[in-house]
Amino acid sequence: xxxxxxxxxxxxxxxxxxxxxxxxxxxxxxxxxxxxxxxxxxxxxxxxxxxxxxxxxxxxxxxxxxxxxxxxxxxxxxxxxxxxxxxxxxxxxxxxxxxxxxxxxxxxxxxxxxxxxxxxxxxxxxxxxxxxxxxxxxxxxxxxxxxxxxxxxxxx
Amino acid sequence: xxxxxxxxxxxxxxxxxxxxxxxxxxxxxxxxxxxxxxxxxxxxxxxxxxxxxxxxxxxxxxxxxxxxxxxxxxxxxxxxxxxxxxxxxxxxxxxxxxxxxxxxxxxxxxxxxxxxxxxxxxxxxxxxxxxxxxxxxxxxxxxxxxxxxxxxxxxx
Numbered sequence: 228x229x230x231x232x233x234x235x236x237x238x239x240x241x242x243x244x245x246x247x248x249x250x251x252x253x254x255x256x257x258x259x260x261x262x263x264x265x266x267x268x269x270x271x272x273x274x275x276x277x278x279x280x281x282x283x284x285x286x287x288x289x290x291x292x293x294x295x296x297x298x299x300x301x302x303x304x305x306x307x308x309x310x311x312x313x314x315x316x317x318x319x320x321x322x323x324x325x326x327x328x329x330x331x332x333x334x335x336x337x338x339x340x341x342x343x344x345x346x347x348x349x350x351x352x353x354x355x356x357x358x359x360x361x362x363x364x365x366x367x368x369x370x371x372x373x374x375x376x377x378x379x380x381x382x383x
Numbered sequence: 384x385x386x387x388x389x390x391x392x393x394x395x396x397x398x399x400x401x402x403x404x405x406x407x408x409x410x411x412x413x414x415x416x417x418x419x420x421x422x423x424x425x426x427x428x429x430x431x432x433x434x435x436x437x438x439x440x441x442x443x444x445x446x447x448x449x450x451x452x453x454x455x456x457x458x459x460x461x462x463x464x465x466x467x468x469x470x471x472x473x474x475x476x477x478x479x480x481x482x483x484x485x486x487x488x489x490x491x492x493x494x495x496x497x498x499x500x501x502x503x504x505x506x507x508x509x510x511x512x513x514x515x516x517x518x519x520x521x522x523x524x525x526x527x528x529x530x531x532x533x534x535x536x537x538x539x
Contacts, residue, residue, distance in 0.1 A: 228384045231469045247512045264469055266447035269459030275517025277461075280436075280472060291422035303425030305433075305505040308512070313387045313420055314503045316436060318474070320515060347470045349461040353522060356403045356464070358514035359476060364429025366509060 230345035232260035232331070234281055236338045241285070241375045246296050247308070248319050248337040250373035255324070258333040258346060265331035268349075272326040276352035277333070281317045282345040286310035287381045294378070297369035306364060310379050317344070320352050386501035388416035388487070390437055392494045397441070397531045402452050403464070404475050404493040406529035411480070414489040414502060421487035424505075428482040432508035433489070437473045438501040442466035443537045450534070453525035462520060466535050473500070476508050 236256035238244040245251035258279065260268065271277065292301040293309050304312060317340060325334040333349075363369075392412035394400040401407035414435065416424065427433065448457040449465050460468060473496060481490040489505075519525075 228470050249512060267460035269448060270462035270521050271459060273518060273520025276515055292425060303427055304423035306426035306507055308506055312504055314384050316504055318506065320513065348468055348472055350464055350474065351462050352515060353519050354516050356405060357476065359432055359508060360510050361431025362429060363509050364507065365426050
């Protein structure tokens with residue numbers, strides 16, 4: 228695994244960063260790819276959304292149970308989207324506004340990612356592959372919290 | 384990045400493996416977690432689907448343009464879900480049938496993953512976070528191909 232670029236966003240700290248793209252309308256930023264990967268952006272224009280996979284480089288180490296933003300009691304880490312994961316990968320379906328292949332820059336909206344996060348992968352969002360209905364366990368009764376705080380920052 | 388477990392599926396080679404979970408109904412398997420990560424499965428029961436992130440360990444190296452399964456001409460890699468990525472991570476929203484925390488085993492359906500693929504992360508699928516509509520670029524006119532072939536296997 229190697230970073231292939233970087234995500235530039237308005238958010239420099241966990242505190243007050245949207246916890247998901249659906250709470251980040253109007254939060255624009257860019258995805259900047261390193262040169263060897265720019266040609267692979269061809270044909271991406273025309274997709275309304277893209278998946279960003281990125282390294283949560285400012286998350287505290289893995290803990291098997293954490294109190295997620297949308298609850299007040301501990302939950303198993305894999306039943307949450309919290310960043311304190313064994314492999315701290317974030318996954319965000321952001322809105323694609325523009326593609327500049329020559330410069331290797333994507334303009335995006337609905338961005339819920341910390342500024343400077345290392346980019347790991349980009350995939351097209353395909354509703355036929357990615358959109359499902361279904362039960363959501365403890366989240367059925369989850370809090371309507373939309374912004375992060377400092378709970379997943381490292382201890383020092 | 385470190386494998387946290389392994390995915391067991393009916394598919395031992397790319398040839399004839401479903402290319403997405405929507406084409407894999409009835410294809411059951413298991414996700415087996417290593418001991419340090421099992422407690423983090425708490426509260427996962429009750430989610431209808433989960434995201435599996437896994438390492439595509441039998442994919443050919445990165446190429447910026449490839450002919451995807453659903454087209455006959457080359458497309459930019461990031462505009463496809465093909466495994467020949469700079470960081471070859473697969474992403475599949477599979478159906479969760481059962482959770483055995485003590486043994487660290489998940490029973491799943493709709494599995495489109497090669498047997499033995501190293502597991503990187505599990506996230507709950509949350510329709511409110513993950514389900515969107517929208518345009519899909521070149522895939523609007525894509526072929527209705529549902530099974531893989533050997534085109535993304537390494538050369539030797």
